[in-house]
Amino acid sequence: MIKQHVFVWDPTPSNSSAVYNYLVKKVNERDLGESIEVYRSTYIGLTSGTPIIRILPKNIIYTKFEQEDLGEIFESIVSDEVVDRFICEYDAKLAPVSERDKQSKQFKIVLRNVGYLDPESIEEYISRGGYKALEKAIFEMDPDRVIKEIKDSGLRGRGGGGFSTGLKWELTRKEPGAEKFVICNADEGDPGAYMDRAVLEGDPHTIVEGMAIGAYAVGCKEGFIYVRAEYPLAIERLEKAISDAKKYGLLGDNILGSEFSFNLELRWGAGAFVCGEETALMASIEGKRGNPKPRPPFPSQSGLWKKPSFINNVETWANIPPIVEKGSGWFSSIGVGRSKGTKVFAVTGKVKDPGLIEVPMGTTFREIVYDLCGGILDNKKFKAVQTGGPSGGVIPEKFIDMSVDYETLMSIGSMMGSGGLIVMDQSDCMVDVNKFYLQFSVDESCGKCAPCRIGGKQLLDLISKITDGKGDKKDIQKIKNISNAMQKASLCALGQTTPNPVLSAMHYFEEEYMEHISDKKCRTGKCSNLVQYMIIPEKCIGCTACALKCPVKCISGEKKKPHIIDQKFCIKCGECFNACKFNAIVRG
Amino acid sequence: MKTQKDVQLDTRLLDFIEEWKDKKGKEIMILHKVQEVYGFVPRAVAIEVSRMIDLPLAKIYGIITFYHIFKLKKPGKFKVSVCMGTACYLKGGNDLIAELESILGIGVNAVTEDGKFSIEIVRCVGCCGLAPVILVNGKTYGNLKKGDLPNILNEYREEPKN
Numbered sequence A: 001m002i003k004q005h006v007f008v009w010d011p012t013p014s015n016s017s018a019v020y021n022y023l024v025k026k027v028n029e030r031d032l033g034e035s036i037e038v039y040r041s042t043y044i045g046l047t048s049g050t051p052i053i054r055i056l057p058k059n060i061i062y063t064k065f066e067q068e069d070l071g072e073i074f075e076s077i078v079s080d081e082v083v084d085r086f087i088c089e090y091d092a093k094l095a096p097v098s099e100r101d102k103q104s105k106q107f108k109i110v111l112r113n114v115g116y117l118d119p120e121s122i123e124e125y126i127s128r129g130g131y132k133a134l135e136k137a138i139f140e141m142d143p144d145r146v147i148k149e150i151k152d153s154g155l156r157g158r159g160g161g162g163f164s165t166g167l168k169w170e171l172t173r174k175e176p177g178a179e180k181f182v183i184c185n186a187d188e189g190d191p192g193a194y195m196d197r198a199v200l201e202g203d204p205h206t207i208v209e210g211m212a213i214g215a216y217a218v219g220c221k222e223g224f225i226y227v228r229a230e231y232p233l234a235i236e237r238l239e240k241a242i243s244d245a246k247k248y249g250l251l252g253d254n255i256l257g258s259e260f261s262f263n264l265e266l267r268w269g270a271g272a273f274v275c276g277e278e279t280a281l282m283a284s285i286e287g288k289r290g291n292p293k294p295r296p297p298f299p300s301q302s303g304l305w306k307k308p309s310f311i312n313n314v315e316t317w318a319n320i321p322p323i324v325e326k327g328s329g330w331f332s333s334i335g336v337g338r339s340k341g342t343k344v345f346a347v348t349g350k351v352k353d354p355g356l357i358e359v360p361m362g363t364t365f366r367e368i369v370y371d372l373c374g375g376i377l378d379n380k381k382f383k384a385v386q387t388g389g390p391s392g393g394v395i396p397e398k399f400i401d402m403s404v405d406y407e408t409l410m411s412i413g414s415m416m417g418s419g420g421l422i423v424m425d426q427s428d429c430m431v432d433v434n435k436f437y438l439q440f441s442v443d444e445s446c447g448k449c450a451p452c453r454i455g456g457k458q459l460l461d462l463i464s465k466i467t468d469g470k471g472d473k474k475d476i477q478k479i480k481n482i483s484n485a486m487q488k489a490s491l492c493a494l495g496q497t498t499p500n501p502v503l504s505a506m507h508y509f510e511e512e513y514m515e516h517i518s519d520k521k522c523r524t525g526k527c528s529n530l531v532q533y534m535i536i537p538e539k540c541i542g543c544t545a546c547a548l549k550c551p552v553k554c555i556s557g558e559k560k561k562p563h564i565i566d567q568k569f570c571i572k573c574g575e576c577f578n579a580c581k582f583n584a585i586v587r588g
Numbered sequence B: 001m002k003t004q005k006d007v008q009l010d011t012r013l014l015d016f017i018e019e020w021k022d023k024k025g026k027e028i029m030i031l032h033k034v035q036e037v038y039g040f041v042p043r044a045v046a047i048e049v050s051r052m053i054d055l056p057l058a059k060i061y062g063i064i065t066f067y068h069i070f071k072l073k074k075p076g077k078f079k080v081s082v083c084m085g086t087a088c089y090l091k092g093g094n095d096l097i098a099e100l101e102s103i104l105g106i107g108v109n110a111v112t113e114d115g116k117f118s119i120e121i122v123r124c125v126g127c128c129g130l131a132p133v134i135l136v137n138g139k140t141y142g143n144l145k146k147g148d149l150p151n152i153l154n155e156y157r158e159e160p161k162n
Helices: A018-029 A067-078 A122-127 A132-140 A143-153 A165-174 A195-202 A204-218 A232-247 A278-285 A314-326 A328-332 A365-372 A406-411 A430-444 A450-467 A474-489 A493-497 A500-508 A510-518 A545-549 A575-579 B011-020 B026-038 B043-053 B057-066 B086-090 B093-104 B146-156
Strands: A004-009 A036-041 A052-056 A060-062 A181-186 A222-227 A263-268 A309-313 A342-349 A355-360 A382-387 A393-396 A420-425 A533-535 A585-587 B078-083 B117-122 B134-136 B139-141
Touching (some): A122 A232, A132 A204, A132 A314, A143 A165, A143 A204, A143 A314, A143 A328, A165 A204, A165 A309, A181 A204, A181 A278, A181 A314, A195 A204, A195 A232, A195 A342, A204 A222, A204 A263, A263 B026, A309 A314, A314 A328, A342 A365, A342 B086, A365 A382, A365 A420, A420 B086, A430 A500, A450 A474, A450 A510, A474 A493, A474 A500, A545 A575, A575 A585, B011 B026, B011 B043, B026 B043, B026 B057, B078 B093, B086 B093, B093 B117, B093 B146
Parallel strands (some): A004 A036, A181 A222, A181 A309, A222 A263, A342 A420
Antiparallel strands (some): A004 A052, A052 A060, A382 A420, A533 A585, B134 B139
16 A cells, blocks of 8 residues: 555644644554654645645545544545545645646745655655755856856845845855855744745755755855744754754765765744844844844855855745756746746735745736635725735735736835735725834834834824824825935835835825825724714614623613714724624714 | 842753853854743843853843843743734734733733733734734634633633632
8 A cells, every 4th residue: 555645734833733643643553654654734735724634645635624523534544535525625726746737827936845745854855856956066066057057047035125146146155265154034024924934844955955055156164044933843843954964964064975065053033023134134143132234345245253144035045956956947937027936925814715825926916816815805895915014015906917026016116025915905994004014113123223213103103193083284295204214214124114015005095095184084994093983873773782792881772772872982993883784883 | 239149040051051152143042042941031040141151241131122032021821922913913913902901901011910821912923824813822823803712711711710
């Protein structure tokens, strides 16, 4: 009998999964370790509130089962049968590996192995062609050739900036000095983005291999992965990947018997968003407060411990082995214009089917939102999508058919960012969303430079004033002036990009902003100070549903007679509005 | 000023410091270990660590106060972390905080009188598909509504209040 590989995905990101534990226990009890192997998977291609089991090689996917059904599922695995009632329909997101599937519109390069192999097994990674690229680089290519290949591929940094990866490598290689450092930025702090986590937890060896190739090309002996402490499973798996790679002679001294030696270590982040900025990240690896430094000197000249250094993020590193293996021509044939290859997006917010997708550059927002993620939740109307998180901007409906690539996004006032796509529907208030991002940026400002520290706070105060109903038309100009100063004078990208969401929302949703300022109205009801709930006496039948729901008991009235809301005590929570089945409560 | 008593550091921490003492960029890693062992960074321990790795106490506090993860106060026995990533925010993370505050009678970053619960806000925990999300001592609860919270908290209460 063929060995069955059982992947368990559990929504719980911690290390314990009742489903996984149960299956492992059963396998051990029955001594079936020879024929069944159970893994904890971190990404299966689906997102669900309940655990998912995937069984390879048959590729059977079970969802929506209860703990007590596990016995039956286990028996079916043992007897190689299928339990029909838990079977999950083939989902658009489960595209075959590394192959363009016309129907699904996905193309997997970065996520090629994620969910298809045991992330803790180096043997499996090797059996799927892993470390072949490293071998090819060391024995068939000289460092300059590797750099040329990466440059020609057109790969650009996937962390947000979009700087040419090959060029960055070349600049660092050209610097004099024997000691240079290679760094992986795995401090994924952008709210709403979790693609790096999927790669780190699902395919850690690809990062190790990519970094070893980078180190070979640039001439580094030492490297660091700066990983978020909030991702304990990623840390555990990276540690195992590094130690296994050492055992196999793929890291350490004289890799694969060659002259090339390279050591890789982990350093943990500690919850500071600014540490995603490269100079701040290097300060943090050095064990200091993560304050950014002015440039020049650039990290390629004087980076970690003042030595030439270069940083790429997780997704960029995951692209390296396939490019080296298949060549720059293959990679540059994917994508559009100056944006080559694919991009992984974490689509969240008001979509039916949130999750990770990997698509070729140039795919449109419509394809992403409607074809891959099932459209808007509750069939509401699409309003906007936010890209680039707190540094990016909103994209209104009129651009929904625009191609998603670096240049197009820049031209409409947003940016690629790390790949978080937050979809908003008509019930989301743009001013309120701006307030959220500003709060985030103000909280995360390191405080070193004045434009970011003071400007961010002033912007937040102005926006809060508007959402409180105290906005003035003059505030718009003030916001623009402060934003301009921040963009020009802040020390690092955090401060320079803090105003972006506000500026883009003010541009594309000017009407909504003006409504808040002039009419003191919020059409979505999100800005509670601008909202008043009222009962229309003609429609109210006196069912008391609203009075029962009201948390402050400010709705009064006799049964079967129209009720009244006491505005003095109303906290504008909207519970009554949601409770009324007769549309008798209006929001104004 | 209160004088600090000498403390005997936990052996797990001592071993870790020994291993990391000569490595580059050890400071944050050692503080992570302190927090793992004690749940927060007690002042007495910080003083001892400062002496052992020969780093001024002010630098150590500079690091602790810069990074969100390090805590100077002891958290509750059950740490309730509310995710305020964008997806959770849009789907009502704020309401969850307000409800928790009213159930537990404490604000964010505070501990209940019996030391059992504390509330904190965390950045995106990376499961936006389940928004809004809270974690209780690392265990995730997703797709939450306000009404789900009392039951979740009751799981951790030995005897119900009131």
